[in-house]
Amino acid sequence: MVQNDMNTIFVLPNYRLRKAYATLVSVPVRRQFGIDFERSDHRIHLIMTRVTLNIGLFGCGTVGGGVFDLLHSPIRRQMLQQMGVNALVSKICVQNVSKDRQLVHFSALETTITSSYSDILEDESINCIVELMGGIDDAKDVVFGAIKAGKHVITANKALVANCMPEIVQLLQDHPDVRFGYEAAVAGGIPIIHTLQDAYGSDIITEIAGIMNGTTNYMLSKMETQGVAYDVVLKEAQDLGYAEANPSADVDGYDVQSKIAILTKLGFGGVVKPVDIPTVGISRISSADFEYAKMMDSTIKLLGVAKLLKPKDENTGTPQEVAVYVSPVVVNRNNVIASISGATNLVNVRSDNLGSSAYVGPGAGRFPTANSVMNDIIQLARGDAPLDPFKKSLPLTLQSDYEAHFYVRITITDGLGVIRHVGQIAEENGVSIYSILQAPIVDRANVQFVVTTETSLLSKVRLMCQKIAALPFVQEEPLFLPIM
Known part of the structure; x- marks a missing residue:
């Protein structure tokens, strides 16, 4: 491999390797990622040039604005270019084009704002869309339309990914040159998606469990340390902007439900519908429960859990059994999960080779979540995005009776x-x-x-x-x- 200022060159001296690359790396892929072949001295040089990602951004609220500012900051743009990444947002799609979005590095010469999806989806110069709209229906139209148009997709939409995963997988199979990133969909700033995609290739995961909702962890932490009643701490969380006016997605566990469905696919290979996951929220937890938990040298956390009960039977072919649930859990103080307070998230992965590995970080917020979106952008621009973002599908039986x-x-x-x-x-x-x-x-x-x-x-x-x-x-x- 030879590197210079503009290219990374892989030298393929073997005829069979040259033939394999010429066959596997299709013309559209080569064009998309700036890959070309150079013949000299009876060898083929595979050249990967720096590629500019021309991005269409759907949604420019808290996270979308953070992504825009990170991409267009002169200092960070220089940092990205040193990594071989050239990316900019050329169009932003929002509902209200006249709203002042206070984008620090916005330039009308570089970026236009529109309210029409088609202005981005039908623009052939845009090769990547970043979807940060939220919700499912409109986001599905945007994401599916982009994939069908041959545009790469990056999203933070856990509900869309969890509920439409089989359709997304099929679309990506039908459009093999499209890459799909969703790091920001789970646990905000924690790079848990990339970790599960890449770090456990020779390992067997036996359990994924974690705090995946900062709002409820903040509420439970306040109830424990200050003896605050549930209704009081919910109002406080709403006043601080942690909880929505309708807090059901957080306090009833549906937010975590989508996230653990996604992690179950990456950890165990099987698609689990969020609606099939037994889910209990925190509304019945009281200060008395924390008093009793303290007697047990424990605390209470709202967790998403996916646990391998039985591996696949290689003799009979019986699929693996996995228990998946969302519930407040009484957690012993010796468990690392018990130590996480406030709006912080933690995902703990147990596996045969590594034992217990804990991944901790901010679960939400403008720049923590934007950073995860940026990681997908960097991976895509450098040609490192996985061909199969959801990993190989494996038969799985969901066991709700654990x-x-x-x-x-x-x-x-x-x-x-x-x-x-x-x-x-x-x-x-x-x-x-x-x-x-x-x-x-x-x-x-x-x-x-x-x-x-x-x-x-x-x-x-x-x-x-x-x-x-x-x-x-x-x-x-x-x-x-x-x-x-």
């Missing part, structure tokens, strides 16, 4: 025989009780206590809780959480 130790909070009107009745129902449903925790009773009309179980099936614990809820002295359906 085993764990469980935390069960029960609220009652105090009386004789309560523990006996609860224990009897647990026994009838095949659930073995490990311990019983109870804080001092303040109000006998409203008493809470916690039962922890031995390893039990989720289905058995759920049925047990439904039957306990029917007891006359029980005030509400028990809250049950897995323990990690």
